[in-house]
Amino acid sequence: MTATTTSPAASVGEVPSFDVTLRFRRFDPDAANPEPFWQEFTVTAHGTDRVLDAMHKVKWELDGTLTFRRSCAHGICGSDAMRINGRNRLACKTLLKDLDLSKPIVIEPIKGLPVVKDLVVDMEPFFASYREVMPFLIAQGNTPSKERRQSPEDRARYDDTTKCILCAACTTSCPVFWTDGQYFGPAAIVNAHRFIFDSRDEGAAQRLEVLNDKEGVWRCRTTFNCTDACPRGIEVTKAIAEVKRAMITRAF
Amino acid sequence: MQTHTYDVVIVGAGGAGMRAALESSTRARTAVLSKLYPTRSHTGAAQGGMCAALANVEEDNWEWHTFDTVKGGDYLVDQDAAEIMAKEAIDAVLDLEKMGLPFNRTPDGLIDQRRFGGHTRNHGEAAVRRACYAADRTGHMILQTLYQQCVKNEVEFYNEFYVLDLLLDTDLREAKRPRKGAEVTVVGVVAYELGTGEIHVFRAKSVILATGGAGKIFKTTSNAHTLTGDGMALALRRGLPLEDMEFFQFHPTGLAGLGILLSEAARGEGAILRNSEGERFMERYAPTIKDLAPRDIVARSMANEVREGRGAGPHKDYVLLDLTHLEPEHIEAKLPDITEFARTYLGIEPFTDPIPVYPTAHYAMGGVPTTINTEVLRSNTDVVGGLFAAGECACVSVHGSNRLGTNSLLDINVFGKRAGVAAAAYANEHELVELPEDPAAEVVAELDRIRTAEGGENVAELRRTLQETMDADAQVFRTEESLTRALGTIDDLRRRYRSVSVQDKGRTFNTDLLEAVELGFLLDLARVVVVGALARQESRGGHFREDFPTRDDKGFMHHTMAYARPTSGPDTEIRLETRPVTVTRYQPMERKY
Numbered sequence: 093m094t095a096t097t098t099s100p101a102a103s104v105g106e107v108p109s110f111d112v113t114l115r116f117r118r119f120d121p122d123a124a125n126p127e128p129f130w131q132e133f134t135v136t137a138h139g140t141d142r143v144l145d146a147m148h149k150v151k152w153e154l155d156g157t158l159t160f161r162r163s164c165a166h167g168i169c170g171s172d173a174m175r176i177n178g179r180n181r182l183a184c185k186t187l188l189k190d191l192d193l194s195k196p197i198v199i200e201p202i203k204g205l206p207v208v209k210d211l212v213v214d215m216e217p218f219f220a221s222y223r224e225v226m227p228f229l230i231a232q233g234n235t236p237s238k239e240r241r242q243s244p245e246d247r248a249r250y251d252d253t254t255k256c257i258l259c260a261a262c263t264t265s266c267p268v269f270w271t272d273g274q275y276f277g278p279a280a281i282v283n284a285h286r287f288i289f290d291s292r293d294e295g296a297a298q299r300l301e302v303l304n305d306k307e308g309v310w311r312c313r314t315t316f317n318c319t320d321a322c323p324r325g326i327e328v329t330k331a332i333a334e335v336k337r338a339m340i341t342r343a344f
Numbered sequence: 345m346q347t348h349t350y351d352v353v354i355v356g357a358g359g360a361g362m363r364a365a366l367e368s369s370t371r372a373r374t375a376v377l378s379k380l381y382p383t384r385s386h387t388g389a390a391q392g393g394m395c396a397a398l399a400n401v402e403e404d405n406w407e408w409h410t411f412d413t414v415k416g417g418d419y420l421v422d423q424d425a426a427e428i429m430a431k432e433a434i435d436a437v438l439d440l441e442k443m444g445l446p447f448n449r450t451p452d453g454l455i456d457q458r459r460f461g462g463h464t465r466n467h468g469e470a471a472v473r474r475a476c477y478a479a480d481r482t483g484h485m486i487l488q489t490l491y492q493q494c495v496k497n498e499v500e501f502y503n504e505f506y507v508l509d510l511l512l513d514t515d516l517r518e519a520k521r522p523r524k525g526a527e528v529t530v531v532g533v534v535a536y537e538l539g540t541g542e543i544h545v546f547r548a549k550s551v552i553l554a555t556g557g558a559g560k561i562f563k564t565t566s567n568a569h570t571l572t573g574d575g576m577a578l579a580l581r582r583g584l585p586l587e588d589m590e591f592f593q594f595h596p597t598g599l600a601g602l603g604i605l606l607s608e609a610a611r612g613e614g615a616i617l618r619n620s621e622g623e624r625f626m627e628r629y630a631p632t633i634k635d636l637a638p639r640d641i642v643a644r645s646m647a648n649e650v651r652e653g654r655g656a657g658p659h660k661d662y663v664l665l666d667l668t669h670l671e672p673e674h675i676e677a678k679l680p681d682i683t684e685f686a687r688t689y690l691g692i693e694p695f696t697d698p699i700p701v702y703p704t705a706h707y708a709m710g711g712v713p714t715t716i717n718t719e720v721l722r723s724n725t726d727v728v729g730g731l732f733a734a735g736e737c738a739c740v741s742v743h744g745s746n747r748l749g750t751n752s753l754l755d756i757n758v759f760g761k762r763a764g765v766a767a768a769a770y771a772n773e774h775e776l777v778e779l780p781e782d783p784a785a786e787v788v789a790e791l792d793r794i795r796t797a798e799g800g801e802n803v804a805e806l807r808r809t810l811q812e813t814m815d816a817d818a819q820v821f822r823t824e825e826s827l828t829r830a831l832g833t834i835d836d837l838r839r840r841y842r843s844v845s846v847q848d849k850g851r852t853f854n855t856d857l858l859e860a861v862e863l864g865f866l867l868d869l870a871r872v873v874v875v876g877a878l879a880r881q882e883s884r885g886g887h888f889r890e891d892f893p894t895r896d897d898k899g900f901m902h903h904t905m906a907y908a909r910p911t912s913g914p915d916t917e918i919r920l921e922t923r924p925v926t927v928t929r930y931q932p933m934e935r936k937y
């Protein structure tokens with residue numbers, strides 16, 4: 093039996109190391125005079141390191157007070173959305189080698205939510221909007237004794253929006269959300285989409301009513317920031333457009 | 345300090361915790377405390393599937409599933425528990441579908457099923473399609489769906505609350521234990537609010553531990569940074585036993601050097617493991633089911649290939665997972681996330697190049713011992729009134745010495761549900777127990793000690809030493825010598841930990857402080873793992889002793905029960921006892937695949 097045994101390029105083993113400088117937007121509410129400030133750190137990193145690895149190096153070796161959320165470290169839990177060089181991304185999914193390392197990497201908290209400390213923001217307003225769109229299956233009638241049937245095509249219809257990890261990268265990249273704290277924001281609409289287009293769901297009318305509100309989908313100005321920001325590759329703007337269309341075509 | 349009172353307090357908001365909450369919150373006043381936002385829990389990282397003998401695509405039944413679970417666990421499984429799990433699996437999957445979980449479907453619109461390691465037709469004849477799945481995001485969908493239902497049912501959450509102590513009405517830490525049959529009851533928990541640094545005491549009639557795994561005792565792991573075994577350590581510190589902690593599962597296919605998991609579903613869909621010579625080496629180790637042999641066997645085979653010089657790469661230190669012969673569209677549809685992991689984190693295009701993989705610490709088979717009704721045991725025979733545990737932090741034991749893939753998502757649903765029902769029922773039949781005087785005193789003292797210490801030992805350094813030691817000396821291959829060395833290092837680290845200090849002295853969101861606390865948990869658990877591994881002079885499932893390479897049913901067909909006991913010095917010591925395995929239908933046989 094033959095197989096390709098080409099050794100994968102520079103993946104593991106001898107990897108080059110290099111210095112990176114990270115420039116953080118910091119804020120300590122417990123300080124005598126709590127004012128945001130900038131601070132730079134330089135650490136040595138390796139070929140496959142991500143921004144999160146470099147941040148851990150800072151926290152673990154240089155300054156234990158640097159504060160950020162993280163858990164899974166591979167883009168699944170949605171803890172570490174932050175603004176990296178002006179773009180919303182997950183620190184654990186952003187490889188250092190993909191950034192311009194000739195300048196400091198600028199790291200700030202995501203925008204539009206109150207900053208608690210350093211890169212940690214208050215997520216409550218974000219989750220409150222999410223809860224408002226009724227993000228759960230609404231089905232009337234008796235529950236069947238076996239599974240409900242759903243064709244693979246019907247299942248595919250809403251696949252994209254099931255990927256959401258509620259990291260808030262999209263919502264906090266949206267200029268409308270920055271200026272209007274009441275706007276539901278893309279993530280809530282994505283989660284409404286996930287149910288509106290699920291053939292098993294019967295709550296579309298209720299959800300569309302919520303989203304037809306003045307702070308609902310119509311505030312979206314289609315700037316595509318959200319689609320660019322989504323670390324899961326969800327076509328957020330498209331989903332919002334589909335919800336808008338459903339609003340026009342479905343009587344409710 | 346604030347005091348709250350509930351009927352049921354659930355510690356942890358992963359799959360097990362939220363499944364429990366859905367049951368208990370409709371029956372009794374319930375609060376869920378979680379150190380993470382619920383949707384950040386590591387259940388969301390699970391990829392491959394959740395198995396149940398639905399028989400949607402081919403003949404199957406729960407008895408075959410029970411047998412596979414028992415055999416997969418190398419006969420250390422409690423067979424009554426495995427039977428319950430396999431039977432209740434079917435409703436557990438259907439419940440999730442009814443809650444809205446977007447399973448992949450067959451052309452007829454039924455829940456689709458795929459193959460997974462160790463799951464077979466008719467007691468080992470051939471691989472069977474038993475795993476229900478949603479692409480390679482099954483755990484994500486379970487976590488999201490359960491959270492959605494919690495939102496719907498207005499379950500009360502306390503997010504970013506770290507539970508740091510478990511309160512019982514009797515001190516079990518003393519050398520002398522309460523007599524058999526004596527009543528010991530849970531009182532509540534003590535929690536630390538990350539956002540404010542405030543201490544909260546939660547009084548409750550019932551408490552459910554659902555804090556997940558402890559993978560961070562190892563360096564190379566598929567587990568999240570936050571999987572530090574808190575619930576297990578809290579129980580141990582309060583004098584409760586931990587069961588079978590020496591059994592840790594090393595998943596064969598972690599991305600080499602990183603530990604990020606590539607689901608076994610890849611092999612379920614036809615991917616093949618190869619060594620540097622391109623050989624499909626699993627044909628030598630498991631001639632019948634080859635790459636789909638249980639994880640312990642595959643992981644050891646891989647490590648053995650590397651040891652014998654047939655590893656790939658510049659350092660010959662990994663093997664290759666080959667998907668290149670598979671249809672790209674098929675793989676993109678069934679395994680979109682893991683192909684993306686290979687691209688993002690290793691820069692490998694999996695359709696043209698094989699992926700470097702090596703075993704990664706993945707799952708704790710052991711944990712807080714419980715009955716089949718999830719009641720926590722304080723000895724081989726007695727339970728703690730009102731205390732329950734479910735999910736990866738518990739040991740029922742349905743996984744024995746090696747868990748089969750897809751059996752954990754099942755475990756958290758089946759036993760999570762049982763825990764929620766049992767905890768609410770207990771709460772409805774019992775009164776609150778008086779709080780001890782100054783219930784948070786120990787937690788407050790410990791936190792103050794760490795926060796105010798200056799210039800002491802560094803958390804990151806102690807943790808790195810621990811993790812490297814565990815990888816080097818207590819991983820896939822173990823010997824008396826390596827384990828003794830590991831124990832020496834751990835004892836030394838425990839001594840150094842007593843003078844640990846942190847830089848962040850603040851009250852708000854002090855993760856520096858909490859990382860120090862979590863390191864304490866890791867040091868407690870690593871010691872139990874190693875002490876148990878030293879004593880178990882046989883090889884069984886995930887525990888492989890090179891100096892005792894065969895299973896020894898005469899000497900070791902029993903569970904290990906580890907207790908922390910006081911010594912004359914400042915540290916405790918680990919005392920081991922045994923507990924019989926429940927055997928119902930299946931007598932131990934040699935495990936061949």
Ligand SMILES: Cc1cc2nc3c(=O)[nH]c(=O)nc-3n(C[C@H](O)[C@H](O)[C@H](O)COP(=O)(O)OP(=O)(O)OC[C@H]3O[C@@H](n4cnc5c(N)ncnc54)[C@H](O)[C@@H]3O)c2cc1C
Nearest residue numbers: 356357358359360379387392393507556735736750752753
């Ligand atoms: C990468 C990966 C892939 C996997 N794939 C599969 C698969 O395909 N099939 C399968 O069956 N199994 C799989 N598993 C195993 C399975 O996912 C886990 O065993 C299971 O999800 C654990 O669920 P849990 O609810 O017990 O814990 P978790 O989901 O880890 O939740 C633990 C909860 O406890 C909380 N917590 C922890 N400590 C504290 C504390 N001190 N105070 C308050 N709260 C606390 C956390 O915040 C969290 O909410 C996989 C595991 C990994 C790592």
Ligand code: FES
Nearest residue numbers: 163165169170184
């Ligand atoms: S740490 Fe989980 S998404 Fe980055």
